[in-house]
Amino acid sequence: MPGECPPPGKITQRNEALLAAWVHDSPGFYRNFGKELPADGDWTFIARALQAAAVYE
Template sequence: MGENADLASFLETLAAWIDDADGWYGNAGRSLPADGDWSFFARALRAATSYEQGTQAPMAASNLCQCR
């Protein structure tokens, strides 16, 4: 997986992961937080560092922090 080299790429990737977050939560057997929370924000930031856009698949649960 590549990393985002600049702020614009990071922000675009962050937005893409947030759009696909319901898929990550579903694959992890969790419910997407209705109002978001700090663990959602932490996951989104972590995922945006290496999320591959265009794959339509958020990073596997094992690759993200297990924030509660």
């Protein structure tokens, strides 16, 4: 089901691909919201990436 998270400790290839896709597209996300992409990343970036990967299409 879309947006459904895998069980704890189990990341599927699809989840990994969706996470990679969002990270790749993240500069656009930050630009659209008038924010600066964190140069070294931060926990907020990680949280957004994981959350977005759960619903990214």
